[in-house]
Amino acid sequence: MATTQVELASPPTQAPALETKHKLDYADIPVLDFSTFDQPGGKEKLAAQLQEAVELNGFFYIVNFGLSQDDLQRQWLLGKEILQLPMEEKMKFRAKLEDGDYNGYRPLGSIEQFPGLRDNWECYHVFKFNPEYQKEHPDIVKDHYAEIEKFHRFVHQDVAYKVLRLIATVLELPEDFMVNHHRYESSCSSFLRYMKYYPRTPEENDKYKHIYTRGHTDFGSVTFLFSQPIAGLELQERDGSWKAVRHIPGSIVVNTADMLHFWTNGYLASCMHRVVSPPPEQAHMERFGLIYFLRPNDDARLQTVDSPLLRRLGLLDKKEREELEAKRNVRVGDWVPIQTKKNWTPFDQQPQSQREFQSLFH
Ligand SMILES: O=C(O)CCC(=O)C(=O)O
Numbered sequence: 427m428a429t430t431q432v433e434l435a436s437p438p439t440q441a442p443a444l445e446t447k448h449k450l451d452y453a454d455i456p457v458l459d460f461s462t463f464d465q466p467g468g469k470e471k472l473a474a475q476l477q478e479a480v481e482l483n484g485f486f487y488i489v490n491f492g493l494s495q496d497d498l499q500r501q502w503l504l505g506k507e508i509l510q511l512p513m514e515e516k517m518k519f520r521a522k523l524e525d526g527d528y529n530g531y532r533p534l535g536s537i538e539q540f541p542g543l544r545d546n547w548e549c550y551h552v553f554k555f556n557p558e559y560q561k562e563h564p565d566i567v568k569d570h571y572a573e574i575e576k577f578h579r580f581v582h583q584d585v586a587y588k589v590l591r592l593i594a595t596v597l598e599l600p601e602d603f604m605v606n607h608h609r610y611e612s613s614c615s616s617f618l619r620y621m622k623y624y625p626r627t628p629e630e631n632d633k634y635k636h637i638y639t640r641g642h643t644d645f646g647s648v649t650f651l652f653s654q655p656i657a658g659l660e661l662q663e664r665d666g667s668w669k670a671v672r673h674i675p676g677s678i679v680v681n682t683a684d685m686l687h688f689w690t691n692g693y694l695a696s697c698m699h700r701v702v703s704p705p706p707e708q709a710h711m712e713r714f715g716l717i718y719f720l721r722p723n724d725d726a727r728l729q730t731v732d733s734p735l736l737r738r739l740g741l742l743d744k745k746e747r748e749e750l751e752a753k754r755n756v757r758v759g760d761w762v763p764i765q766t767k768k769n770w771t772p773f774d775q776q777p778q779s780q781r782e783f784q785s786l787f788h
């Protein structure tokens with residue numbers, strides 16, 4: 427059995443790394459307090475905040491979403507333990523990346539970031555706990571399977587469903603419209619990612635232009651990134667400038683992604699974002715990530731939804747809609763592997779701009 431250096435059954439004692447004191451140029455991102463969700467008028471207020479967020483950059487924070495610091499810390503520690511397994515052990519569980527399948531281990535250096543230069547991150551992905559996604563896992567995952575399932579389901583069925591209900595409210599659609607396209611029990615490639623970036627030397631950082639992950643859009647519907655103290659995440663404002671995303675302890679940084687962009691004909695923004703090397707006092711540190719990527723049911727299609735709001739905004743314009751429908755009459759289940767496989771192509775064939783990321787034919 428894999429050795430567990432941190433006994434996850436006991437309360438975590440490890441102090442989290444401190445937020446950077448470095449003065450970064452931070453983006454303005456609304457904070458949604460989910461403890462108000464079920465209060466009178468709470469949902470409406472949160473929907474208004476979400477609307478403000480999507481009209482800015484499509485990024486917002488959620489706080490008080492119902493998981494304790496201890497729940498979160500255990501997930502961080504688990505991710506650390508999984509990714510510190512020996513490489514040959516992790517490789518036994520490698521995802522079938524060439525088939526566009528992300529379920530399992532995604533090795534360090536899988537992406538050619540610049541010509542001849544590979545990325546500095548690795549991750550372990552856990553798909554949904556439905557029978558069709560079950561596979562072999564390292565002992566450390568198996569030993570904590572019930573706990574991971576609880577976390578996974580909570581993020582999807584509690585946190586994400588709430589966000590989807592707010593999105594439906596903004597679009598003036600029936601409250602469960604979006605939830606029905608993202609049912610946990612249906613087939614879809616939503617997954618939990620435990621991630622680790624390895625620090626680079628100052629010389630390497632210069633060579634890589636300080637890029638840990640190049641600018642990209644996420645291709646699911648919504649991304650839930652558990653905030654962590656090592657800086658580096660940046661979003662691109664509509665004027666093209668890059669702004670840092672501040673760490674808010676205990677929050678989730680949420681961004682709407684390509685599928686919602688398609689469904690709303692661009693109203694729900696899929697914002698370009700990237701990861702750069704952390705500021706000097708954090709540059710030598712490993713940077714861990716805990717992210718839930720939400721994706722719609724495989725059978726969903728990418729056409730614009732008939733929302734009263736979009737109609738009023740002229741985003742259901744007939745000519746445009748017909749053209750889009752023809753282009754986007756593709757199943758999500760077919761689209762996801764195509765997008766996943768783009769990651770493994772040589773540098774000069776990879777999408778660069780937002781348009782290229784979202785192109786069905788790139
Ligand atoms: O690590 C981060 O802060 C962001 C990662 C990211 O954007 C992604 O994995 O899609």
Ligand SMILES: [Fe+2]
Nearest residue numbers: 642643644699
């Ligand atoms: Fe991303």
